[in-house]
Amino acid sequence: MENEDLRNLPYMLYADKEGQIYDHPYFRMAGFLRSSPSPLKTEDLIPLPEFSKLFFIPDCPPIGLDPSTGAYKTVSEIEVDGVVTKCLAVAAFPEPGLVRSHLPAVDYSPKSYTLPMWAYTAVGFMDGSYWAAGFRIEYNHKWDPKNYDDRELVPAIEKYRKEYGSGPLVEHLINCATVNHCFAAKNLFLKRWEAPLPVSQACNAACLGCLSFQSEGSCEASQDRICFRPSTREIVSLSVTHLNQAPEPIMSFGQGCEGEPLTEYRLIAESIREIRKRTGKGTINLNTNGSLPERVREVANSGLDSIRISMNSARPEFYRAYYRPKNYDFEDVVESIALSKEMGLYTMINYLVFPGITDQEKEIEALMGLIQKTGVNFIHLKNLDIDPQLYLEKMPTDPSPGIGMRRMTAMLKAELPDTKLGYFNQPVR
Ligand code: SF4
8 A cells, every 4th residue: 555545544542551442643543453453444444333332452552554655563551741651452342233344553562451342343543523333234223322222211111010020031121231232132121122031040051251151260241141941831921022022023041141041941942832832923032053953953943034154164174163062063063054954944144254264265265155055044243252362272273364354245145145134133024
C-alpha cells in the first residue's frame, strides 16, 4: 500500500493503566491474522456500531503501523507534554451480526493470565469515530441492542409473574435476563421473537471457550450453568404461552447457561411432543454440539423444526483440539448434520470463526466438502469468543496464510448458492 493509503487508515488506539482510551497521534491501526500483522485495507473497515464494547488488555502493548515506512512497531509508551505513559492495547467486541476480519494487533508476551471470553477485534479511531476490522453478515432488528430497553423489562417481568406465576425455570430466566443480559431471556418476558429453554447440567465436551464452565486456572465462565432439571410441565407451559402469543416465535433448547442439551434428550423429546399437542405455532429449535446422532433422531421425531450444530472447524484435528470431545468424535457431528437434513429439519451450522484459521485454504476446502455432502441450509458465521493467544496455542499448526474472512465469505456465497450465510437463528414456521 502506498504511504498515502496508509495515512488514510484510522489511528491506533491505546489505553493507560486506568483503562482510559486514547488515539495515537501518529501510528495507524493494525490487525492480525492468527499471530502476525496482516495489511488492513480501507474496505476491511466498518464504523463500530453503537452498542459494541471496547476493552484494554492489561500488561500488553499495542502494535501499530508506521505510515511513513509501512513497518509494524510495538508501542510500549508515549510521551505527551513531558509525561510518559505506558501504552496498553485496545480491542473491540462488535455488536451481533458483524464478522471480524482481523484480530487486534497486540504483543501478548508480557501476559500471564487468560483473557475472558470475548471476540477481540482490531479497532482504530478516525474522523471522530471508532472503526472496526470486519463486515456485516446479517442485520436483524430482533437482535439489535437498540430494541432492548431494560426500562421496559423489569415491569414486563412483574407482569409475567402476575399473569403466569413462576417456577424454577422462570426464576432462572429472570436472572439470565437481568444479570447476564441474555436477549433471548429478555424476549420471554417481552413476549416476542426467540426465547430460551436451558435444560442440561452436564456436557460430553470440554470446549476451550465454554461460556458456562471453565476449569481452574483459566478465566471465569461468562455465566453460571443451570443447576437443576426443569420439569416437563414448566417447559411446556412457558413454551406454549410464548409460541401462541409472540410475533415470529422460536423456542430454543441449548443456551449459553447450560451444558449439552442432548444429555437431556428424553426430557426435550417429551416436552416437544406435549408442546405440539397444544400448539402448532412457531419454531422449536435445538442448539447443540451434535455429538449423538441417535439422540438427534429421537428429538427430531418428536416434532423439532430446526437444529443448529456448533463447530469451530471442519477439520477433525482442529475440532478435537477445541471441543475436547468425550466418547464421541467429529464424524458423529457430521452424521448428525446429515441426519438432520435427511429428516427435514432446517439445518444450521454455528460456525465459530477465527481470522487466520477459518480462512485457511484447507479449512475452506473441508467446510465446502462438508456442506456439499450434507446440504446444510444455513451457516452462522459467529466470531469465536476466546483469548486469541490461548486459542492459537491449542490449535494444530498449519502455517498456510489465511486468504481473509471477506474473501472466504465471498467464496462460500459463490460456491454454495443454496446455503444461506448469516448470524441469527431463523424462524421456519
Ligand atoms: S458443548 Fe457447549 S456446554 Fe459443552 S463444553 Fe462446549 S460450549 Fe460448553
